[in-house]
Amino acid sequence: MASSKSDALANFPESLYEGTLDCVHCGLCLTHCPTYRVTGRESSSPRGRIYMMRGVAEGDLPFDQTIADELHLCLGCRACESACPSGVEYGSLLEAGRAAAAEAGLRPGVRHRLEGLALRHVLPAPRRLRAFTTFLDWAQRLKLDSWLTAVWPRGLRRAWSLLPPVPPRAARRPLPQFTPAEGPRRGCVALHEGCLMPELFGAVNRATVRVLSRNGYDVVVPQGQRCCGALLAHAGDLDSARSLARQNVKAFTSDASFDMVLSNSAGCGAALRETHHWLPEDGAALSSRVRDVCEWLDEVGLRAPLGHLPLRVAYDDPCHLVHAQQVAAAPRRLLEKIPGLELLQHRDAEACCGAAGTYGLLQPEMSAPILEAKIQSLAEVEPEVVATGNPGCLLQIRSGAEERDLPFRVLHPIELIDAAHHAAS
Amino acid sequence: MRSRNRTSSGSTRDGWIDALRKIVGPDACLTSQAELYAYACDGLTLDPHQPEVVVLPQSTEEVAEVVRACRAAGRAFLPRGAGTGLSGGAHPLNDAVVISCARMNQILNLDPRDRLAIVQPGVVNADLSVAARSEGLFYAPDPSSQQACTIGGNVAENSGGPHTLKYGTTTNHILALELVLPDGSVVQLGSATGGATGYDLLGACVGSEGTTGIVTEITVRLEPLPEAVETLLVIFDGVPDACRLVGRIIRGGLVPAALEVVDRRTVEAVEASVYRAGLPQEAGAVLILELDGPACALPAQIEHIRALADEAGAQEIRVAADETERTRFWRARKGAFGAMGRLAPDLYVHDAVVPRGRLPEILEEICAIGDRYRLKLSNVFHAGDGNLHPNISFDRRDPDELERVIAAGREILEVCVAAGGVLTGEHGVGTEKRDYMGMLFGPDDLEAMKKLRATFDPEGVCNPGKIIPSTRACLESNPKARGYDRVPFT
Ligand SMILES: Cc1cc2nc3c(=O)[nH]c(=O)nc-3n(C[C@H](O)[C@H](O)[C@H](O)COP(=O)(O)OP(=O)(O)OC[C@H]3O[C@@H](n4cnc5c(N)ncnc54)[C@H](O)[C@@H]3O)c2cc1C
Ligand code: SF4
Ligand code: SF4
Numbered sequence: 001m002a003s004s005k006s007d008a009l010a011n012f013p014e015s016l017y018e019g020t021l022d023c024v025h026c027g028l029c030l031t032h033c034p035t036y037r038v039t040g041r042e043s044s045s046p047r048g049r050i051y052m053m054r055g056v057a058e059g060d061l062p063f064d065q066t067i068a069d070e071l072h073l074c075l076g077c078r079a080c081e082s083a084c085p086s087g088v089e090y091g092s093l094l095e096a097g098r099a100a101a102a103e104a105g106l107r108p109g110v111r112h113r114l115e116g117l118a119l120r121h122v123l124p125a126p127r128r129l130r131a132f133t134t135f136l137d138w139a140q141r142l143k144l145d146s147w148l149t150a151v152w153p154r155g156l157r158r159a160w161s162l163l164p165p166v167p168p169r170a171a172r173r174p175l176p177q178f179t180p181a182e183g184p185r186r187g188c189v190a191l192h193e194g195c196l197m198p199e200l201f202g203a204v205n206r207a208t209v210r211v212l213s214r215n216g217y218d219v220v221v222p223q224g225q226r227c228c229g230a231l232l233a234h235a236g237d238l239d240s241a242r243s244l245a246r247q248n249v250k251a252f253t254s255d256a257s258f259d260m261v262l263s264n265s266a267g268c269g270a271a272l273r274e275t276h277h278w279l280p281e282d283g284a285a286l287s288s289r290v291r292d293v294c295e296w297l298d299e300v301g302l303r304a305p306l307g308h309l310p311l312r313v314a315y316d317d318p319c320h321l322v323h324a325q326q327v328a329a330a331p332r333r334l335l336e337k338i339p340g341l342e343l344l345q346h347r348d349a350e351a352c353c354g355a356a357g358t359y360g361l362l363q364p365e366m367s368a369p370i371l372e373a374k375i376q377s378l379a380e381v382e383p384e385v386v387a388t389g390n391p392g393c394l395l396q397i398r399s400g401a402e403e404r405d406l407p408f409r410v411l412h413p414i415e416l417i418d419a420a421h422h423a424a425s
Numbered sequence: 426m427r428s429r430n431r432t433s434s435g436s437t438r439d440g441w442i443d444a445l446r447k448i449v450g451p452d453a454c455l456t457s458q459a460e461l462y463a464y465a466c467d468g469l470t471l472d473p474h475q476p477e478v479v480v481l482p483q484s485t486e487e488v489a490e491v492v493r494a495c496r497a498a499g500r501a502f503l504p505r506g507a508g509t510g511l512s513g514g515a516h517p518l519n520d521a522v523v524i525s526c527a528r529m530n531q532i533l534n535l536d537p538r539d540r541l542a543i544v545q546p547g548v549v550n551a552d553l554s555v556a557a558r559s560e561g562l563f564y565a566p567d568p569s570s571q572q573a574c575t576i577g578g579n580v581a582e583n584s585g586g587p588h589t590l591k592y593g594t595t596t597n598h599i600l601a602l603e604l605v606l607p608d609g610s611v612v613q614l615g616s617a618t619g620g621a622t623g624y625d626l627l628g629a630c631v632g633s634e635g636t637t638g639i640v641t642e643i644t645v646r647l648e649p650l651p652e653a654v655e656t657l658l659v660i661f662d663g664v665p666d667a668c669r670l671v672g673r674i675i676r677g678g679l680v681p682a683a684l685e686v687v688d689r690r691t692v693e694a695v696e697a698s699v700y701r702a703g704l705p706q707e708a709g710a711v712l713i714l715e716l717d718g719p720a721c722a723l724p725a726q727i728e729h730i731r732a733l734a735d736e737a738g739a740q741e742i743r744v745a746a747d748e749t750e751r752t753r754f755w756r757a758r759k760g761a762f763g764a765m766g767r768l769a770p771d772l773y774v775h776d777a778v779v780p781r782g783r784l785p786e787i788l789e790e791i792c793a794i795g796d797r798y799r800l801k802l803s804n805v806f807h808a809g810d811g812n813l814h815p816n817i818s819f820d821r822r823d824p825d826e827l828e829r830v831i832a833a834g835r836e837i838l839e840v841c842v843a844a845g846g847v848l849t850g851e852h853g854v855g856t857e858k859r860d861y862m863g864m865l866f867g868p869d870d871l872e873a874m875k876k877l878r879a880t881f882d883p884e885g886v887c888n889p890g891k892i893i894p895s896t897r898a899c900l901e902s903n904p905k906a907r908g909y910d911r912v913p914f915t
Binding site: 060 | 455457458459460462463464466467468470481507508509525527528530547549551552570572573574695697698699700760761762763764765766767770771772820
């Protein structure tokens with residue numbers, strides 16, 4: 001399946017090659033990489049992956065299945081970027097590398113092809129996604145799942161077990177297009193509601209709107225906004241991602257009445273913030289205005305009173321918040337403000353939990369030990385609540401806790417703030 | 426890059442690789458071309474060599490069996506840690522089999538009573554200190570690469586770090602080693618109780634760059650965490666002023682835990698990176714100075730430093746406000762090499778030691794060499810030890826620039842040696858400086874080293890091509906080489 005030297009070069013966009021040159025091969029990123037930690041293989045490390053891509057671009061190596069597999073084994077967690085003194089933009093390299101692999105006809109396994117179908121045809125289409133969640137809801141209610149999955153292969157069973165119970169229909173109803181500020185108005189923000197969030201985490205979206213409104217912001221949910229495209233881009237389908245990004249630029253930049261575009265999902269926020277990577281021409285108009293909701297609240301300050309919440313809380317960093325957006329202190333500072341709340345410190349809070357978008361579903365063999373390490377470090381501090389601001393992480397940590405019968409709940413930090421506001425009123 | 430033709434699956438039909446696969450398991454035996462490519466070099470990207478096979482054993486027994494299988498097949502071999510070495514020590518020459526210690530990463534025992542730990546070679550340096558912290562202990566040698574490099578690699582390179590000034594290099598912290606000799610037998614050197622009986626074979630192995638065997642277990646000394654630590658930034662107009670302060674501090678008898686100088690170009694690069702710490706970018710040089718010890722002693726020491734700094738013409742002194750800021754300063758210092766990578770695709774980190782008193786003039790000469798060869802050269806160094814690290818940012822794809830980099834590197838070393846310095850402070854000789862050994866050592870010295878190496882590895886199969894120069898380079902060696910001091914009997 002190896003392509004010749006010139007093919008390989010043709011498949012590697014110049015920008016990807018240039019990006020690999022930022023790496024000076026110092027190795028500081030190695031131990032931050034979950035897949036290197038698990039395998040000990042340098043070809044499964046950031047440095048190894050970058051060096052292999054450079055090797056292909058320079059014609060030293062054929063672009064073969066091994067390289068494509070290593071690119072797919074990568075979680076895209078971008079912990080390597082937080083460790084890299086040389087400023088390698090690994091996230092972009094990975095997306096371009098995967099796209100090049102797809103173009104070179106290096107077909108990923110069956111699971112990845114199923115993923116591709118789901119990503120291209122379900123996530124970005126609200127109606128189909130809704131139909132799927134409705135199906136899931138019925139299957140779960142009728143307990144279809146237990147006998148259905150009994151005959152499934154292990155990987156698929158695990159994937160199914162990750163799917164959360166579908167919330168009641170009321171929680172899935174659309175957000176109001178406009179929610180006015182309570183009390184004196186401080187400004188207006190737009191919310192990117194995400195594709196999965198309204199279906200599976202409607203409660204989080206509602207809490208987000210309540211918190212923003214209580215703190216003096218009008219909240220608009222612009223029509224015409226779409227899925228952020230991150231999962232598609234991670235899967236190497238940059239074209240579809242770009243087309244979604246274009247629609248988002250339109251939806252969020254045609255109206256100048258809001259101060260900021262907020263996201264409560266780390267993965268979406270990271271993608272929106274990097275729109276200019278996909279759309280160098282007009283992406284910056286959107287990306288420069290995006291903030292994570294906790295980051296924004298930390299910046300402007302909470303105004304509404306916070307009631308007592310006597311809880312032991314461990315905050316776990318979503319990769320796409322801490323590494324891709326470099327936001328780590330803000331959510332912690334917010335939680336620390338809640339009276340009675342004890343913020344615990346667990347080991348490796350900034351390490352990946354193995355969810356990484358669809359990774360938990362696609363690479364269960366690698367995802368499992370990574371999740372295990374995460375759950376272990378959380379269990380050691382005996383939290384009552386684990387807070388983390390990304391849907392994939394919420395699902396993954398919940399499933400890990402369930403598997404080990406650990407008693408903690410897993411919530412979005414905004415839900416705790418919302419609860420504290422509620423306790424005060 | 427040398428690479429041979431292989432079948433498309435990357436595997437060879439040779440039975441000896443199957444034998445290796447049987448020992449370590451299929452998942453721990455890498456033979457596909459792309460995987461091997463990732464092992465062609467370490468932190469030094471010049472002159473990479475792709476190995477034919479990489480194995481990842483998990484125990485001493487597996488390492489010994491791999492070594493015996495390599496011997497039976499007539500293959501050379503070499504150990505590899507995290508591949509952060511800067512002198513090409515982990516480059517597989519002579520088609521050597523790479524024995525990666527990455528999966529031998531367990532801390533086997535942490536004994537607070539005797540203040541020691543027994544670790545496997547693949548344990549990451551920083552992980553050991555993190556584990557020891559809960560017992561109030563730490564592992565003192567702290568190379569700037571400590572978040573990635575392994576204790577096995579540290580032993581092989583006798584690595585130092587900013588805190589070497591007070592605590593010594595790796596060799597001062599190794600109590601015992603388990604070593605798989607190049608014939609596949611396993612020996613224990615040294616003892617957990619310290620002390621030495623007879624020749625110091627342990628000492629001979631520390632710093633031997635993987636040429637005396639494969640270290641499979643290490644007993645290290647741990648130090649108690651100091652009661653108090655203060656980290657200061659002393660800001661200067663230029664590097665010579667910073668060096669002057671260093672000289673005065675040392676002459677005054679105070680031994681700080683660390684004395685590190687970072688020049689302006691480096692500060693700019695670090696401040697543009699994820700390791701930024703708010704270091705002043707307008708300054709000509711920043712001295713990072715750390716004091717540690719009993720809490721009651723430090724305030725007076727800080728005052729003493731302040732007075733000396735004023736005399737030396739410091740612009741400003743900042744004392745880290747808290748642990749967070751302290752950590753930030755050190756992260757910035759330790760990210761400094763890599764940050765220079767922002768200036769060009771490749772980085773050549775030099776390493777030489779010079780007499781401390783001559784630092785300012787030698788640095789001036791080094792900068793002049795960089796200018797003469799039109800290179801981007803910056804300096805960040807362990808000033809307290811006189812251990813220099815001129816860094817050159819370059820692009821190896823430009824043959825002309827590459828030539829200038831090599832020529833400048835050689836001149837820099839000549840200047841350091843002429844001033845009474847040595848070729849390396851902590852990064853080792855490897856392949857990088859192998860052929861410069863003649864600058865410092867005469868044929869007799871080199872012959873003695875060869876004999877020492879042959880005691881462990883008579884056939885030269887363990888990490889071949891490192892340290893000892895090729896015969897040709899030996900013959901060309903400098904007749905005026907200073908060599909070991911041979912004091913004539915009078
Ligand atoms: C950014 C950066 C900063 C650095 N800062 C410092 C510093 O401050 N001080 C310093 O001293 N060095 C420094 N280094 C150099 C390097 O990190 C050290 O030499 C380190 O000890 C190498 O460890 P490693 O695990 O990466 O070994 P490798 O690079 O894999 O190997 C180094 C040598 O050790 C041998 N080796 C590895 N494992 C074993 C074993 N089990 N038994 C026997 N031999 C073995 C190899 O054969 C090779 O010769 C730095 C490097 C980088 C990239
Ligand atoms: S993104 Fe995560 S998994 Fe991928 S190379 Fe970087 S650290 Fe490793
Ligand atoms: S830390 Fe950055 S420069 Fe260093 S090896 Fe990793 S990606 Fe390359």
